[in-house]
Amino acid sequence: MSAGNKQKRSESSPIGRPRGFDRDAALLAAMRTFWKQGYEGTSIQDLVTAMGVNKPSLYSTFGCKEEVFREAVELYDRLEGRATTQSLAEAATAREAVETMLRANARAYAVSKGPRGCMIVLSSLLGAPENEGVRAFLAKNRLDGEMALRARLARGVAEGDLGPSADLDSLASFYTTVLEGLSIQARDGASEQKLNMVINVAMLAWPAD
Known part of the structure; x- marks a missing residue:
């Protein structure tokens, strides 16, 4: 791999995470999904669709579904x-x-x-x-x-x-x-x-x- 290609790769978003990914906006979307559907009623696919990421990115950024939910509850407490x-x-x-x-x-x-x-x-x-x-x-x-x-x-x-x-x-x-x-x-x-x-x-x- 050339030095130029290495530079381009280092500047790109992590695998599975879109360029310009906004973690706060993604968490807000997750919060609204849990709020509407409940914890057990929300699937990982529901979350990746709402948050605009794929599964590997969700896991690498937030952890498991339960961790996403815990962060979403903390956000809900702050906002609502x-x-x-x-x-x-x-x-x-x-x-x-x-x-x-x-x-x-x-x-x-x-x-x-x-x-x-x-x-x-x-x-x-x-x-x-x-x-x-x-x-x-x-x-x-x-x-x-x-x-x-x-x-x-x-x-x-x-x-x-x-x-x-x-x-x-x-x-x-x-x-x-x-x-x-x-x-x-x-x-x-x-x-x-x-x-x-x-x-x-x-x-x-x-x-x-």
Whole structure:
């Protein structure tokens, strides 16, 4: 092989990866595919088609399907988790934080275009034994969200807007379950109005003192 040919080969894209390959754009495409079809419903062929790469390139760049999914979930948290993060951080009281979190997510879940509901909740219904690692990963992700909510409730107690007798574990678990239920309702086609009706009832469970 001539020196010129070696130079050309060294400047070309890795085998199977198109010139100008954008890893971030490919991961975003993977995230949307998992979000729409779920983990078990998404094949490697679905991913390579959506991401614009072939199988060797996908494996060399991202690793196995599970690794692509884990990165996709992290991206989803950064992009779509802002409604929850901002609600918990910026609301003046614990009650406002919870209600704002629920309504902001209801609005996001009920979009007219693109996948509806929460990717993390909708991807969690896994049956194959070989996917136990993914199931555990998603369960931890949801538990982390519940713990973040509990921490905000504890801040409410410390700041005096939530009574000291409030059962923080039960409240965090309850409103996390409501949030996850809104996701299922949205995927089934529920309107934002219907989701907000559910939230109206859920907020009646807020402690009186």
